[in-house]
Amino acid sequence: TYYNVRVSDKNTIIEIKLRNSKIKYSSFTLDDPFRIVVDLIYPDAKYEEYREGPKTEELNISLTEVDIAINSIFGYQDFYFNISSTWKLLPGGFLNLFISHSQITKPKISNIVVYLNGFPIYTIPLDETNLWMTSIRIPIFVSLLRKGVNIIELKSFMRTTEEECMDIDNPGNWLRIHKESYVHLKYLSKEDLSIKDFPSPYFEENVSHRELTAFVLPDNWSPKEVEAIMAIALDWARRASFKKFSPSIFLISELNDEIKSKYNLIYIGKSSSFPTSILDSFGINPEDLKGKFAISSFISSNGKGRLFITSEEESGVLRGARALLLKEVRDQIDGNKVFLPVDIPLPMKEESPEFGTDIYFTDLMLTDIIFRGTYSHADSISFRIPLHWRIKGSPTLVIHFRHSPALDGKKSALTVLINDVPIKAVELNSKNTTDGRLIVPIPYEAIKGDYLIIGFEAHLDINVPDCNHNYSEAAWLVIEKSSYLHIPHDIKAMKPLIENLPFAMVGEKINLYVGRDVNSSALTTLLNCLISWQRNVYYPLEISALDLNSFKVEDFEKKSEHAIILGSPSEINNTGIKLLIDKVPVVPEFAEDTTLWQLNVYGGKNLALVITWLKEPPEQTPFYLKMLSEWALKGDLCFLSSKGEVIPFYIKTPKPPETKESEKSFWEKILSQLRYSRTFIGIFVLAFIGIAAIMVVAIVRNRKRL
Numbered sequence: 001t002y003y004n005v006r007v008s009d010k011n012t013i014i015e016i017k018l019r020n021s022k023i024k025y026s027s028f029t030l031d032d033p034f035r036i037v038v039d040l041i042y043p044d045a046k047y048e049e050y051r052e053g054p055k056t057e058e059l060n061i062s063l064t065e066v067d068i069a070i071n072s073i074f075g076y077q078d079f080y081f082n083i084s085s086t087w088k089l090l091p092g093g094f095l096n097l098f099i100s101h102s103q104i105t106k107p108k109i110s111n112i113v114v115y116l117n118g119f120p121i122y123t124i125p126l127d128e129t130n131l132w133m134t135s136i137r138i139p140i141f142v143s144l145l146r147k148g149v150n151i152i153e154l155k156s157f158m159r160t161t162e163e164e165c166m167d168i169d170n171p172g173n174w175l176r177i178h179k180e181s182y183v184h185l186k187y188l189s190k191e192d193l194s195i196k197d198f199p200s201p202y203f204e205e206n207v208s209h210r211e212l213t214a215f216v217l218p219d220n221w222s223p224k225e226v227e228a229i230m231a232i233a234l235d236w237a238r239r240a241s242f243k244k245f246s247p248s249i250f251l252i253s254e255l256n257d258e259i260k261s262k263y264n265l266i267y268i269g270k271s272s273s274f275p276t277s278i279l280d281s282f283g284i285n286p287e288d289l290k291g292k293f294a295i296s297s298f299i300s301s302n303g304k305g306r307l308f309i310t311s312e313e314e315s316g317v318l319r320g321a322r323a324l325l326l327k328e329v330r331d332q333i334d335g336n337k338v339f340l341p342v343d344i345p346l347p348m349k350e351e352s353p354e355f356g357t358d359i360y361f362t363d364l365m366l367t368d369i370i371f372r373g374t375y376s377h378a379d380s381i382s383f384r385i386p387l388h389w390r391i392k393g394s395p396t397l398v399i400h401f402r403h404s405p406a407l408d409g410k411k412s413a414l415t416v417l418i419n420d421v422p423i424k425a426v427e428l429n430s431k432n433t434t435d436g437r438l439i440v441p442i443p444y445e446a447i448k449g450d451y452l453i454i455g456f457e458a459h460l461d462i463n464v465p466d467c468n469h470n471y472s473e474a475a476w477l478v479i480e481k482s483s484y485l486h487i488p489h490d491i492k493a494m495k496p497l498i499e500n501l502p503f504a505m506v507g508e509k510i511n512l513y514v515g516r517d518v519n520s521s522a523l524t525t526l527l528n529c530l531i532s533w534q535r536n537v538y539y540p541l542e543i544s545a546l547d548l549n550s551f552k553v554e555d556f557e558k559k560s561e562h563a564i565i566l567g568s569p570s571e572i573n574n575t576g577i578k579l580l581i582d583k584v585p586v587v588p589e590f591a592e593d594t595t596l597w598q599l600n601v602y603g604g605k606n607l608a609l610v611i612t613w614l615k616e617p618p619e620q621t622p623f624y625l626k627m628l629s630e631w632a633l634k635g636d637l638c639f640l641s642s643k644g645e646v647i648p649f650y651i652k653t654p655k656p657p658e659t660k661e662s663e664k665s666f667w668e669k670i671l672s673q674l675r676y677s678r679t680f681i682g683i684f685v686l687a688f689i690g691i692a693a694i695m696v697v698a699i700v701r702n703r704k705r706l
Contacts, residue, residue: 014036014038016038025038026038055188055189055302055303056090056186056187056188057186057187057188057189057303058184058185058186058187059184059185059187059206059208059209060182060183060184060208061081061182061183061184061185061206061208061209062179062181062182062207062208063079063081063152063177063179063181063182063183064079064177064179064181065179066179067176067177067178067179068176068177069174069175069176069177070156070158070174070175070176070177071171071173071174071175071376071378072158072173072373072375072376072377073157073158073159073167073173073374073375074155074156074157074373074374074375074472075154075155075156075157075158075175075373076153076154076155076156076371076372076373076377077153077154077177078151078152078153078154078370079151079152079153079154080149080150080151080152080366081149081150081152081183081206082148082149082150082204082205082206083145083146083147083148083150083185084147084197084200084201084204085147085148085196085197085200086189086190086193086197086200086201086305087185087187087188087189087190088187088188088189088190089142089145089185089186089187090142090186090187090188091142091186092186093139093140093142093145093183093184093185093186094137094138094139094140094183094184095114095116095122095137095138095140095152095181095182095183095184096135096136096137096138096181096182096183096184097114097124097135097136097137097138097154097177097181098133098134098135098136098177098178098180098181099112099124099130099133099134099136099175099176099177099178100130100131100132100133100134100175100176100178101126101130101131101158101174101175101176102158102160102172102173102174102175103131104160104172105126105127105158105159105160105173106159106160106161106162107125107126107127107128108162109157109159109162110125110126110127110156110157110158110159111123111124111125111126111156111157112124112126112154112155112156112175113154113155113156114138114152114153114154115151115152115153115154115155116140116141116144116145116150116151116152116153117144117145117146117150117151118151118153119144121138121139121140121141121144122138122139124136126156126158126175133178133180135180140183140185149366152183154177155372155373156175158173158174158175159173160172160173169376182208189201189299189303189305190299191299192298192299192336193297193298193299193305193306193307193336194297194333194334194335194336195295195297195324195330195333195335195336195337195338196330196331196333196334197297198297198307198324198330199232199235199236199239201264201304201305202264202266202305202307203236203239203245205239205240205243206243207240207242207243210245211245211264212262212263212264213245213247213248213263213264213265213266213305214247214248214249214250214259214263214264214265214266215229215232215233215247215248215249215250215265215266215267215268215527216249216250216251216252216255216265216266216267216268216269217229217249217250217251217252217268217269217520217523218251218252218269218270218273218274219251219252219253219273220273221251221269221273222269222270222314223314223512223514223545223546223547224314224315224317224318224545225268225269225270225314225317225318226512226514226523226545227318227512227543227544227545228268228309228317228318228320228321228322229249229266229268229321229527230512230527230530230543230545231318231321231322231325231543232266232321232324232325233247233527233530233531234530234531234534234540234541234543235325236531237531237534237535238534238540241534241535241536242535244535244629245531246528246531246620246625246628246629247524247527247528247531248263248520248524248620249520249523249524249527250520251519251520252267252274252275252278254520260300260302260304261302261304262304263304264304264305264306264307265304265305265306265307266307266308266309267282267306267307267308267309267310268308268309268310268317268321269310269314269317270310270311270312270313270314270317271284271286271289271294271310271311271312272286272312274310278308279310281298281306282294282296282297282298282306282308282337283296283337284296284308284310284337286312288339289310289311289312289316289339290312291312291341291342291343292311292316292339292340292341292342293309293310293311293316293317293319293320293323293339293340293342294308294309294310294311294320294337294338294339295307295308295309295320295323295324295333295337295338295340296308296336296337296338297336297337298336309321309324311342313342315342316342319342319344319346320340320342322346323340323344323346326346326347328347329346357486357487357488357489358484358485358486359383359484359485359487360481360482360483360484361381361480361481361482361483361484362481362482363538364381364382364383365381365481367481368478368479368480368481369381369456369478369479370476370477370478370479371458371460371476371477371478371479372472372473372475372476373460373472373473373475373476374460374461374462374472374475375459375460375461376457376458376459377456377457377458377459377460377477378455378456378457378458379455379456379479380417380453380454380455380456381453381454382451382452382453382454383451383452383454383485384450384451384452384536385447385448385449385450385451385452385487386503386537386538387494387500387503388491388492388494388500388503388504388506389487389489389490389491389492390489390490390491390492391444391447391448391487391488391489392488392489392490393488394441394488395441395442395444395447395485395486395487395488396439396440396441396442396485396486397416397418397439397440397441397442397454397483397484397485397486398437398438398439398440398483398484398485398486399414399416399436399437399438399439399440399479399483400435400436400437400479400480400482400483401414401432401436401437401438401477401478401479401480401483402432402433402434402435402436402477402478402480403428403432403433403436403460403476403477403478404433404460404462404474404475404476404477405430405433406462406474406475407428407429407460407461407462407475407477408461408462408463409427409428409429409430410427410429410463411459411461411463412427412428412429412458412459412460412461412475413425413426413427413428413458413459414426414428414438414456414457414458414477414479415456415457415458416438416440416454416455416456417454417455417456417457418440418442418443418446418452418453418454418455419446419449419452419453420453420455421443421446422457423440423441423442423443424438424440424441426438428458428460428477442485442487447487452485454485456479458477460475460476460477461475462474462475491506491507495653495656496599496601496607496636496652496653497599497634497635497636497650497653497656498597498599498609498633498634498635498636498638498648499631499633499634499635501533501599501609501631502533502536502537502541503537504607505562505607508560508561508562508606509542509544509561509562510541510542510543510544510561510562510563510564511543511544511545511546511561511562511563511564512526512543512544512545512546512563512564512566513545513546513547513548513550513551513563513564513565513566513567513575514526514545514546514547514548514566514567515548515566515567515568515571515572516547516548516571517567517568517570517571518566518567518568519616519617521616521617521618521619521620522566522595522611522613522617523566524620525595525611525617525620525628526564526566526611528625528628528629529611529628530543531629532628532629532630532631533631535629536631543564548565548566548567548571548575551563551565551575552575552576553575553576553577553602554576556602556603556606556608557602557603557606558603559603559606560605560606561606562606562607562608562609563606563607563608563609564608564609564611565577565608565609565610565611566611566612567612568612568613569612569613569614572610572612577600577608577610579596579598579610579612580598580637580651581596581614583637583649583651584637584649584651590639590641590647591614591615591639592614592615592616593615593618593619593641593642593643594613594614594618594639594640594641594642594647595611595612595613595617595618595639595640596610596611596612596613596614596637596638596639597609597610597611597633597637597638597639597640598610598612598636598637598638599636599637600636601652618640618641618642619642620642621642621643621644623642623643623644624640624641624642624643624644626644627640627644627646628640632646633646633648634646634648635648635649635650635651635655636649636650636651636652636653637649637651
């Protein structure tokens with residue numbers, strides 16, 4: 001195929017000569033700048049037709065999950081969003097900003113400047129037209145957007161009076177950015193997919209993006225092929241732990257036009273288990289798979305992604321999935337198809353089953369926390385205390401910071417709050433300009449909770465006598481990612497209850513045993529269960545899949561492992577596991593539309609989570625998937641219905657109390673109070689002096705008697 005362009009005074013003629021008469025073609029135009037695009041459709045697309053033209057897609061990306069308040073003359077706020085490498089951005093995007101501000105703000109001198117990737121794009125005057133919950137639509141220029149992370153900065157200047165030095169600390173000076181704010185993008189999906197683009201379009205790290213992705217298994221699937229799916233999905237859950245997503249699993253025989261038009265599809269399985277039409281669609285010849293695995297991708301006719309991981313053996317399929325997850329491998333692949341040897345060396349997985357004593361901010365946030373401009377600033381980060389940690393010793397927070405040498409130390413300070421309570425502050429002066437370090441004790445009452453919220457409040461002042469010339473760019477403070485939490489802990493034994501999973505399984509490997517009576521709905525339940533677990537822990541879950549026929553209770557009791565067992569009731573009974581349905585009240589009509597979850601203990605320490613059903617696995621409704629995503633299951637036996645109803649029972653393990661008493665000893669509590677409360681220190685010192693005085697007097701009197 002080659003082309004020729006002829007330009008005349010009146011028109012432009014593009015001549016394309018095709019060497020193959022079976023090649024189909026289509027054309028369309030794009031604006032900004034004007035372009036003519038010609039699609040050539042190759043004849044090897046036998047199973048799924050390649051697209052005949054692009055389809056415009058639109059997406060709203062939320063900026064924040066909570067309202068953000070700015071209470072300062074100068075305000076700075078950054079927002080981040082991702083743009084996929086598979087998108088061709090189109091004109092028509094915009095930022096829809098919802099704001100409110102104080103009624104006494106002076107409109108002549110108060111405003112917000114909006115920056116996109118460092119370039120100013122809009123100025124919003126703060127006046128009576130946008131006092132409360134006002135939507136302001138700001139055009140976004142495609143030329144300013146970039147692949148990967150994009151930054152929107154809001155820089156505000158707010159005054160309640162034009163008089164000098166009168167409203168620096170005025171509480172009436174406020175601005176609110178509402179959680180309804182979002183970025184709206186228009187884009188075309190790429191006409192072709194490169195393996196380098198993975199995991200897009202199957203998974204996007206934007207929390208707001210709701211991609212529909214499904215995995216496709218052959219009807220005669222094997223446990224290792226299921227393990228390959230779990231490896232991919234758990235990797236996604238680690239990439240974006242705050243994102244809720246629920247992929248599906250289908251068997252090849254279940255595919256229909258509705259599924260193909262709705263989902264991005266990832267085919268996983270041995271080449272001999274799929275029809276020849278699918279191999280042809282991805283351009284894979286079985287003869288080329290001798291000792292190799294193949295990864296191939298393309299865009300379907302309706303603009304959905306298609307990916308195929310295959311090999312001659314199931315072990316090669318799993319190897320291909322693990323290779324695809326490595327950026328070091330993907331970056332070496334040009335194009336949409338690759339054949340690699342099954343024995344290709346892959347980097348060893350890092351042994352990091354747990355956080356250590358020190359948790360660095362690099363694991364909790366993307367960038368340093370940066371405060372720019374004079375006067376007040378605030379920001380925060382959070383850390384979820386793992387359920388299985390037993391806190392010991394003296395937890396502390398170590399803050400590394402640096403700041404502008406222009407700051408006035410007597411008027412500039414950084415205050416650290418824990419769960420909204422101020423704990424410690426430091427003066428920002430010439431002694432800590434480049435290598436500031438602040439050690440903050442963490443109160444036990446805060447560390448024993450579920451979440452630890454660390455707040456930073458700063459006041460930056462450069463002591464300029466003329467308040468009309470603040471030189472705000474000269475004032476800045478950076479809280480570095482090298483800061484860390486120091487939380488000494490050990491791992492406590494968790495009660496064998498479903499709500500304590502997966503924490504109760506920490507320390508031993510987890511094997512997945514899958515029965516042959518399991519259908520795609522049951523596999524989808526298992527997949528979303530494991531995704532929920534991965535989102536709630538800080539270490540990578542490593543799951544090995546085996547055939548359920550290999551599980552026997554008498555053998556399992558002697559091992560050092562935990563198990564997840566998925567199978568029909570008859571398959572479960574064949575393993576020697578006794579289902580405890582006869583121990584609880586069951587309404588047949590209700591139970592027939594539920595999944596049964598049962599947690600057993602073997603050998604005193606090995607846990608086995610049994611997942612089964614009485615009639616058929618229930619429909620994967622949004623309510624059902626929501627309960628899995630939030631891991632709302634409880635008890636040691638539990639029913640989960642398709643309506644999202646959770647019915648827990650505590651048969652062998654008592655139900656835990658609603659509130660837990662402190663596990664600290666009396667003396668640990670005394671020491672804790674001595675570290676954090678000056679009042680308590682004073683009382684303790686006075687009491688100690690009083691007791692010592694009484695003892696001295698008593699000793700003196702005894703000596704006189706003698």
